Amino acid sequence: MGDYGMEDYKNRVDVVLSQVNTIEKKVCEVEQFYLNTSKKQANSSKGGSASKEKDKDKERLVAQAKKQQQDATGKETAVSKRMQELIRQFGKTLNQITQHKWAWPFMEPVDVKGLGLNDYYEIIEKPMDFSTIKKQMEAKDDSGYKHVREICADVRLVFKNAMKYNDEKNDFHVMARTLLAKFEEKWLQFLPKVAEEEKRREEEEADVQFSMQLAQEATYAKMAREISTELFEADIHLEDLREQLVQRCRKMSTEEKRQLGTALTRLSTDDLSGALEIVALSNPGFVANAEEVDLDIDAQSESTLWRLKFFVKDALQAQGKPAASMGGNNNDNNENTINNSKRKREACDTITKTAKKKSKKVAS
Structure with a gap:
């Protein structure tokens, strides 16, 4: 084999080895996906040869992924609207508490400076009042409440702060304890609606995750089929190169x-x-694979x-x-x-x- 022929042969071998490197990377990606999938399942109870065909398959998968993303966005919007409706309904329950004759001390932030409460911020880590709660309920940006349970936690904080700062015999402590008990009664009555929405949200999120998982599996299954085809073609190419070398x-x-x-x-x-x-x-x-093999080299x-x-x-x-x-x-x-x-x-x-x-x- 001449120098030119050998150089050409080496170049062709390099091309095949480069293809093999690319295939190996794809194999690692597919293996990692299925390895991660297996781990998730363990922790839970639950080839076209024409380039046009490949392009169509890729377009179909991309379109499917976009549709699922749009569906997921639509579901998130629906969930947010349902939660805002719950917050609106909960606002009516909250009004019953704030209209109580003993609610006035808790409607605005504590006037720490005016009342000379120098140790207030040493005792109370997070001040809270109903005017602050109302502002967050009405906020349209990210500062607003995302879940009705967040409102419930802040209402409890209003009364518990008063009970923490004032001793049991203090009027503010008694008023806060009484209103907290009334609030807890109303919260228990409202809680079934919250639980129903949370269950519905959980089921919808599970459906979205399952759909995304199916889309990923379809993508990687397609990739695996393409890898199989590419490996087969690389094998044929290598066999052709080896045969050419042997013949020379x-x-x-x-x-x-x-x-x-x-x-x-x-x-x-x-x-x-x-x-x-x-x-x-x-x-x-x-x-x-016989037990005894007689190989005649000549x-x-x-x-x-x-x-x-x-x-x-x-x-x-x-x-x-x-x-x-x-x-x-x-x-x-x-x-x-x-x-x-x-x-x-x-x-x-x-x-x-x-x-x-x-x-x-x-x-x-």
């Missing part, structure tokens, strides 16, 4: 055959099985011999064993070769397995 190789010498036979004996059990599968590809009658085709040589050399390098006896440049064990041997070997294994699957399909 010179005839193996007797000494190289002897060295190859010796190198085969140095392989691990798994690697030896991989080598025998290579032999079986061009020898239909050869049983690679009887193998040149294509098979060179495939074996490439495979054995990569396997020995991956094991950290010297491969100088396999022939070629003795500097093949340099750092770059060692770093790349694993990827080369994985590519070889992929080709072998793919070809084996193809042969089985043809035989059936």
